[in-house]
Amino acid sequence: MTILTLAKALNEGMRKAMEDDSKVLVMGEDVGKLGGVFRVTDGLQKDFGEQRVIDTPLAESGIIGTAIGLALRGYRPVCEIQFDGFVFPAADQIITQLAKMPLRSLGKLRLPVVVRIPCGGGIGAVEHHSESPEAYFTHTAGLRVVACSNPADAYTMIQQAIRCEDPVIFFEPKRRYWEKAEVDVDSSGWIPFDEAKVVRQGTDVTLLAYGPMVKTCLEAAKAAEDDGRSLEVVDLRSLNPLDVSKITESVRRTGRCIVVHEAPVYNGFGAEIAARVTEECFYNLQSPVLRVGGPSTPYPPSRLEDHYLPDLDRVLHAVDRAFAF
Amino acid sequence: MTADASRGAEAPPELIQLLTPEGERVEHPDYDIDLTPEEVRGLYRDLTLVRRVDLEAVALQRQGELGLWASLLGQEAAQIGSGRALTEADMAFPTYREHGVAWCRGVDPINLLGLFRGVNHGGWDPAEHNFHLYTIVIGSQTLHAVGYAMGIQRDGAEAASIVYFGDGATSQGDVNEAFIWASVFNAPVVFFCQNNQWAISEPLEKQTRIPLYRRASGFGFPGVRVDGNDVFACLAVTRKALAEARSGQGPMLIEAFTYRMGAHTTSDDPTRYRVAAELEAWKLKDPIERVRAYMFKNQIADQEFFDAIDAEADELGRDVRKRCLELPDPEPLAIFDHVYAEQHSLMDAERAEFATYLEGFEA
Numbered sequence A: 001m002t003i004l005t006l007a008k009a010l011n012e013g014m015r016k017a018m019e020d021d022s023k024v025l026v027m028g029e030d031v032g033k034l035g036g037v038f039r040v041t042d043g044l045q046k047d048f049g050e051q052r053v054i055d056t057p058l059a060e061s062g063i064i065g066t067a068i069g070l071a072l073r074g075y076r077p078v079c080e081i082q083f084d085g086f087v088f089p090a091a092d093q094i095i096t097q098l099a100k101m102p103l104r105s106l107g108k109l110r111l112p113v114v115v116r117i118p119c120g121g122g123i124g125a126v127e128h129h130s131e132s133p134e135a136y137f138t139h140t141a142g143l144r145v146v147a148c149s150n151p152a153d154a155y156t157m158i159q160q161a162i163r164c165e166d167p168v169i170f171f172e173p174k175r176r177y178w179e180k181a182e183v184d185v186d187s188s189g190w191i192p193f194d195e196a197k198v199v200r201q202g203t204d205v206t207l208l209a210y211g212p213m214v215k216t217c218l219e220a221a222k223a224a225e226d227d228g229r230s231l232e233v234v235d236l237r238s239l240n241p242l243d244v245s246k247i248t249e250s251v252r253r254t255g256r257c258i259v260v261h262e263a264p265v266y267n268g269f270g271a272e273i274a275a276r277v278t279e280e281c282f283y284n285l286q287s288p289v290l291r292v293g294g295p296s297t298p299y300p301p302s303r304l305e306d307h308y309l310p311d312l313d314r315v316l317h318a319v320d321r322a323f324a325f
Numbered sequence B: 001m002t003a004d005a006s007r008g009a010e011a012p013p014e015l016i017q018l019l020t021p022e023g024e025r026v027e028h029p030d031y032d033i034d035l036t037p038e039e040v041r042g043l044y045r046d047l048t049l050v051r052r053v054d055l056e057a058v059a060l061q062r063q064g065e066l067g068l069w070a071s072l073l074g075q076e077a078a079q080i081g082s083g084r085a086l087t088e089a090d091m092a093f094p095t096y097r098e099h100g101v102a103w104c105r106g107v108d109p110i111n112l113l114g115l116f117r118g119v120n121h122g123g124w125d126p127a128e129h130n131f132h133l134y135t136i137v138i139g140s141q142t143l144h145a146v147g148y149a150m151g152i153q154r155d156g157a158e159a160a161s162i163v164y165f166g167d168g169a170t171s172q173g174d175v176n177e178a179f180i181w182a183s184v185f186n187a188p189v190v191f192f193c194q195n196n197q198w199a200i201s202e203p204l205e206k207q208t209r210i211p212l213y214r215r216a217s218g219f220g221f222p223g224v225r226v227d228g229n230d231v232f233a234c235l236a237v238t239r240k241a242l243a244e245a246r247s248g249q250g251p252m253l254i255e256a257f258t259y260r261m262g263a264h265t266t267s268d269d270p271t272r273y274r275v276a277a278e279l280e281a282w283k284l285k286d287p288i289e290r291v292r293a294y295m296f297k298n299q300i301a302d303q304e305f306f307d308a309i310d311a312e313a314d315e316l317g318r319d320v321r322k323r324c325l326e327l328p329d330p331e332p333l334a335i336f337d338h339v340y341a342e343q344h345s346l347m348d349a350e351r352a353e354f355a356t357y358l359e360g361f362e363a
């Protein structure tokens, strides 16, 4: 076991994938000498060279578009989008090409491209640096969408994403980059790529979360203990596909369900989960599925982000509401 | 597999210069300019004051008062020269580093600090100053500037737009699309590229194999390279480009050849990718020192003048600092303000819900 930050765990995971498969490439803005603005690719260019760790021109559509071409030629590009808000210039290539080309070729073409996106807020950044764009991509058929929440998962999930034959949108919770935990870098620790995980067991309410909100939910669960409430926390990990059986299993046991994410609630990813849980667990539910997320406004200036982002209190407030039904 | 450098090589680019790094005035057949002593003193004052605001902002960031700051250090001449070439009716579209242009447009520096402190996303009225909001997404604003110019064209107005962007931005699709639009519609727009050699850690060679000003010819309009550390040249070249645009001659690309003296932003660490010698070489081309030398030599100002400007800069620095510390955090419910122009029921409902939630803590 090694203690690693989430950023370092991703770095080690990519390094392992690059060692295991010479077709794996890392590409993006500033990923070389600088090691990325978050240093997630730190040292990779030094060890694997400029042919495998490519500082690209400043053009996101170009990054994804050329990654598609490289993948068509048998490479496995891992693209870094510097910040969530800058994935939109690449959205055309991701949505119209990356997601659909395998289908168009009747399965003859495979596009094992990973698009890494540092996501979410909480770091006091300026505009466009704190977005939660997952719903755009979960809504796009043909993409796998995953979100890691801790170093151990990050280490495994990035390797799984790179090995996956499908395009993967890989969300990294940027405000958790510096948090440390034990990572078993020796074992493959392989888990099915689309499996959710119960990260805390409880009996009264199921909290469903992913990425940065997993930790927030764990803190809320701990705090709720004092009120004698037992909250179960499930880390979804994969948003598309969704591990519906793990979710419904938990909700059937607890009878209450709250989805927590940073993105605006309106038409957010939580809506999909709420609908699904309602369909499948209607007779087990003691209260409606509730959602906690950002307001339906653009991400605010950083001095307001503490109000925008769901915190422990907002989660507990929703728990109260669930019990009040 | 690095590209064969000789393939892109042509004659070395001509650099339009009117004032040497030593403060010598030189002539240029196409771009000469007559400046009164008063105007020269004004430019010197602008350069000095914006540098001071910038240094104060860096200091404030270091002390935790700003979340981030993008310093203009070294790029003052490009910004003041081009900014002072604008007439009131012209419209400027900046990126996030154009503090000097903002200064020329009369935007109170505290607004710039407010953005980087995180109290708002802009805050000034772009129409009041004809200075658009800062744009963080690289290259987006170039298309806005072209569209605005197309509007000017339709209105038959005596104006042009100017858009600022960096060397890295020239790689973006939007910027290339802006070049195409501007050219095809003969829009009155000046593309002002501050080539400061670096896009965060990536040197110019990672964006282009030809001098950037030559890109323009492929799109069908002229491009020039100007010494970006020479405020006279930047003023002269921009003035002419704007005049031509206003008189229906179409777009122009100006590449101001300059250097980013500091880090990309306060979160950056240039020691990881940049050698110190490069920085030292550019220090000798400082945009303010050369004007100062010129003024001394030509007795356009005496020590008293320089002392007075320094005192004014100190006062401005103090004032900006004080007002920055006094900037209040916005009210929580401000999250819901200004998202829509017209009444919006979802906003109303969410605002009310959030207000109730907040009241719960007061009880």
Ligand SMILES: Cc1ncc(C[n+]2csc(CCOP(=O)(O)OP(=O)(O)O)c2C)c(N)n1
Pocket: A029, A058, A060, A082, A086, A089, B097, B136, B137, B138, B165, B166, B167, B168, B169, B170, B194, B196, B198, B199, B200, B260, B264
């Ligand atoms: C679309 C987009 N991608 C990435 C970024 C992150 N980023 C901010 S500034 C920058 C470098 C910009 O370089 P350049 O255009 O040369 O301007 P400079 O800051 O050097 O003046 C990058 C990559 C961004 N803001 N927008």
